[in-house]
Amino acid sequence: MIKLTQIRKSFGRNEVLKGIDLTVEKGEVVAILGPSGSGKTTLLRCINYLEKPNEGRIVIDDFSVQCRRPDKKAIHTLRQKTAMVFQQYNLFKHKTALENVMEGLFVVKKISKDEARIRSIELLEKVGLGNKLDSYPSELSGGQQQRVGIARALALNPEVILFDEPTSALDPELVGEVLAVIRKIAKEGITMIIVTHEMGFAQDVASHVVFMDEGVIVEQGKPNELFTSPKEERTKQFLKRITPEAAYSI
Amino acid sequence: MGEPFDFHYLLDYLVKLVPTLQMTLLIVACSIVIGLGIGLVVALPQLYKIPVLRRLSQVYLSFFRGTPILIQLFLFYYGLPEILKLVYVDVSKVPALYFVILTYALHSGAYLSEMIRAAVGAVDRGQVEAAYAVGMTGFQAFTRIVLPQATAISLPVFSNLVIANLKDTSLAFSLGIMELTGKSQTLAVMSRHFVETYISLAIIYFVISYGLEKLFHLVERKLLRHERQIVSDEKPSRYRKWKQRRFALSPGFGRGGQENEA
Numbered sequence: 223m224i225k226l227t228q229i230r231k232s233f234g235r236n237e238v239l240k241g242i243d244l245t246v247e248k249g250e251v252v253a254i255l256g257p258s259g260s261g262k263t264t265l266l267r268c269i270n271y272l273e274k275p276n277e278g279r280i281v282i283d284d285f286s287v288q289c290r291r292p293d294k295k296a297i298h299t300l301r302q303k304t305a306m307v308f309q310q311y312n313l314f315k316h317k318t319a320l321e322n323v324m325e326g327l328f329v330v331k332k333i334s335k336d337e338a339r340i341r342s343i344e345l346l347e348k349v350g351l352g353n354k355l356d357s358y359p360s361e362l363s364g365g366q367q368q369r370v371g372i373a374r375a376l377a378l379n380p381e382v383i384l385f386d387e388p389t390s391a392l393d394p395e396l397v398g399e400v401l402a403v404i405r406k407i408a409k410e411g412i413t414m415i416i417v418t419h420e421m422g423f424a425q426d427v428a429s430h431v432v433f434m435d436e437g438v439i440v441e442q443g444k445p446n447e448l449f450t451s452p453k454e455e456r457t458k459q460f461l462k463r464i465t466p467e468a469a470y471s472i
Numbered sequence: 473m474g475e476p477f478d479f480h481y482l483l484d485y486l487v488k489l490v491p492t493l494q495m496t497l498l499i500v501a502c503s504i505v506i507g508l509g510i511g512l513v514v515a516l517p518q519l520y521k522i523p524v525l526r527r528l529s530q531v532y533l534s535f536f537r538g539t540p541i542l543i544q545l546f547l548f549y550y551g552l553p554e555i556l557k558l559v560y561v562d563v564s565k566v567p568a569l570y571f572v573i574l575t576y577a578l579h580s581g582a583y584l585s586e587m588i589r590a591a592v593g594a595v596d597r598g599q600v601e602a603a604y605a606v607g608m609t610g611f612q613a614f615t616r617i618v619l620p621q622a623t624a625i626s627l628p629v630f631s632n633l634v635i636a637n638l639k640d641t642s643l644a645f646s647l648g649i650m651e652l653t654g655k656s657q658t659l660a661v662m663s664r665h666f667v668e669t670y671i672s673l674a675i676i677y678f679v680i681s682y683g684l685e686k687l688f689h690l691v692e693r694k695l696l697r698h699e700r701q702i703v704s705d706e707k708p709s710r711y712r713k714w715k716q717r718r719f720a721l722s723p724g725f726g727r728g729g730q731e732n733e734a
Contacts, residue, residue, distance in 0.1 A: 301604060315621065
């Protein structure tokens with residue numbers, strides 16, 4: 223279980239997160255939606271301390287971090303319990319697909335190289351890249367790179383995987399393959415928090431949907447309820463703008 | 473002026489100069505190795521924006537980049553002993569070579585630190601974040617992710633700096649060091665065959681520089697094998713291109729030739 227309490231974050235005078243409370247049960251898939259600038263990516267980055275929250279508390283199972291004064295060890299542990307998939311893939315460019323996945327296993331988890339290799343090959347086969355083990359990121363398409371990124375995150379066996387707009391940088395024709403992989407691992411019961419703009423995907427895969435705006439959680443609930451009968455006015459407006467029927471009617 | 477040109481002297485001096493190459497290469501190797509250490513130490517405060525040290529490293533940089541190396545050699549050779557005398561350290565017995573290596577190391581260090589700063593900055597920040605997200609410590613992220621890529625990026629600049637350093641060592645003879653240029657001066661004055669001496673001197677410098685350039689290019693290719701578009705694997709050599717063109721033109725070899733015979 224992941225529990226965030228009163229997470230606050232400011233960049234200079236600009237308060238981006240204004241006290242976020244969020245609980246994610248084990249095995250849940252949470253989709254975070256909201257207009258750009260609403261703080262959803264910042265919230266995600268706060269969970270593994272790529273962004274340092276000013277205040278609040280992060281609890282993962284029985285491990286907790288007080289954000290105001292964290293020690294280095296706590297941050298390190300927190301990062302080992304989480305994994306992240308980035309919008310820009312952020313693969314290690316000088317390493318092959320296989321080495322990208324292995325890296326965390328034998329550097330951080332101290333697993334022997336042979337064992338790490340076997341596990342990594344398994345994972346790359348799972349994301350459909352069994353034939354690209356020795357390719358460098360520059361030789362892979364965006365969709366393939368992102369699938370390596372997902373395999374790299376899975377390798378660490380984290381409590382939760384954080385997806386930061388995993389399909390936003392992709393060509394439309396490549397979005398499908400990445401979403402299919404995420405869908406597949408969602409079925410295996412891994413806890414996931416996904417920031418996304420793919421409404422259909424969120425409705426389909428998520429077990430819980432959170433709508434954020436201007437640094438606060440406006441509304442949250444089951445995807446069916448939130449998409450069909452939102453309670454808050456801001457949620458209604460957002461969904462109206464983003465659903466295809468409204469977007470294409472002249 | 474000197475004696476009339478004699479080709480034999482050229483070969484003779486080439487052979488006589490080669491042993492002093494050892495001294496030149498010693499100065500280059502020592503000053504580059506020490507310079508790399510200095511460069512890293514100077515680059516760090518700039519990369520991590522450490523307040524006071526950053527200013528100091530900037531002063532160091534602008535001094536060594538803003539004054540000629542010849543002046544720096546004189547300043548260190550004549551000035552440093554005077555300063556050390558004030559704290560009762562006697563360095564009058566220390567050979568000039570040490571001063572030369574120190575000066576060249578500090579001089580190269582300035583340029584090398586700029587190289588390091590630029591190269592580290594060129595590795596994109598996202599990969600460092602990914603390394604953190606995987607659970608690496610700052611040190612692991614730097615040595616395993618940033619450093620290998622920064623090394624590859626900096627290699628062309630590094631190659632330039634080493635070659636520049638090699639040629640700069642020709643000034644060391646002004647402090648009486650018997651390296652390539654120093655030796656050639658003596659030879660030239662003794663025999664009065666100036667042109668031959670300097671031609672053989674130029675040949676040696678050129679061969680070494682050219683060799684270094686090729687060597688670095690090879691290493692760069694190896695380090696950048698993940699970037700297919702920058703360093704291509706299959707670049708036909710100039711000789712092969714020339715051969716192809718020749719065969720294509722000459723009758724009897726290419727397809728055209730056979731047609732003629734038929």
